[in-house]
Amino acid sequence: MQLTGDRLSQIQDLLERGMLGFVPEIILSLAVIALLLCDLGRRRIRPAVPGWIAGLALGLAALWIVVNFPAGTSPLFGWLEGSVHKPLLVNDPFAAFFKLFVLAASLVVLPMCMQSPLLNKRSTSEFYALLVAASLGMLIMASSANLLMIYLGIEFASMASYLAVGYFKQDRRSSEAGLKYVIYGSVASGIMIFGLSLVYGLTGSLALDDLASTVTASGMNATALAVASILVFAGFAYKMAAFPMHFWCPDVYEGAPLPFTAYLSVASKAAGFAVCIRFLMAFGPEFRIRFTDYAGLPDGAGFGWKEIIAAASALSMSAGNLAALKQENIRRMLAYSSIAHAGYLLMGVAVLKPDDAGSEQFGALLFYFIVYFLMNLGAFFVVHLVTVRTGEETIESYKGLGRRAPFLAVALTTCLVSLLGIPPTGGFIGKLHLLSEVVEGGLIWLAVVAGINTAISAYFYFKLIKAIHLDKAKDESFPAVAISNRLLVAALVAPLLILGIFFAPVSEWTKGFGL
């Protein structure tokens, strides 16, 4: 094929614009290389250096996104079909929101990594390289507009995560968690890739833009497409830790290095949601399997994404909350609580309308993401500070924390109350917004299930709160917490309380980041 001058300059323009939009990812890639080179030198570098390099790169990437915040949708890379640009990645407010979310989560996790005594025993720059690489994969997930990029982003993030989870080589629990994560992950991604191959075969294109037009094309086998997309959803559900791909979650959260557990529970989940939402919205409103095509069932009987997601949502929250009831290990309890929260968040996904061009429908969902970020990272930060000092992870060891470390106890209580979703915390407002969207979207039964689940979850959240404030500890001593750590915890918990009262500006603000 001959390239004429006009076409060539078009392609050059495409590449140039692509590289400009890709700067945050390039910064992170350079940081990964720099971190890997850190270990090669003959002299040992100081243990804090890799952490600062990672922090600098993550901060710079976040700053770049904030400064060049995309006003509209700008396609990156890809190819031209005639004059239509089929992008591999897109840079839009939705992607920028989730990119900032992932970068912020990694920045919060960094100080936890730098304080973790186990991580600092030997050279740690590899661990930071894995953390930054996982973030890089998640940035790609958040902005992928092509089936290939979805696959590459998920695999990139997963592979870095497998290694980080099994990072403590001598520790049996960490290694086993890594093994379970990698086996679960490779099966889930295998199922997803088989689904993607069928989607490609049915639609004839890898571009998400083409999905909506081909879904409704005559002769499209809706049942085959439904099977294919449910297979793909299995891969997303694994990243989100949602039913039915949630079984890895408690074991991995318990065995992984604690800072990475916190990271997985927030960043990995959010990236999974971002890619899932983009994929679902690409199907357009017409995607529905009608039973009328088969056994002569009544007109209108059938299901679409709404029903599939709603079912996954109800089962996730029930499975998470019921299993959390009998947990004695705080990390396992928070793992099941994060499965339940995947359910609450899916509830918001179920009522998204692909035909609705307005981005306002995303407001409640994205608001809940912000609240989830604060409360889950806040809880894990306190758990990290306590674990570093006591070496214990059982709920038993939190007895009397209210007297031993009042500041941490109050912070953890606030996070737990917010996770449960009662006022005056951001968790309550977030859940209220979500539930009102769900009721408006016509899924009243799902709102009822969520209400029942909130009541169930009160048991295990309050069990921990009771242990903290009412029970007596055997040993009243508790090593002091540095002022810098107190400030970090306060920076996560204070907004949670503020969002419980002055939520209007933020909930208005989040409406601008929809697709």
Place this chain on the structure above:
Amino acid sequence: MPDVGLKAYLMVAAALFSLGMGVVITRRNAIAVLCGVELILNGAALNFVAFNRYSAPAGRLDGQIFTIFIIILAAAEAAIALAILLNVFSITDSVLIDEADSLKE
């Protein structure tokens, strides 16, 4: 050689996928499970190549390129999985998945 058509390829791919899932579900040995995953991935790769050959617009190689990525990532994933498995083996002296049970409620 006569052309067997798209359907034959899809049936082989589906068979590979099902065999892979069967292996993953039934085997206790972690290495066997990884072999099963490999079968699943190959099923998907065969699908991509076959669809590209029979139903993609002329001149487009999307499916073929996707297959190359699947092969590369499958190798990377196997390397990571075996590294972690080796680690577990050196601690527990076992590659059986149900003996990795120190994480339980």
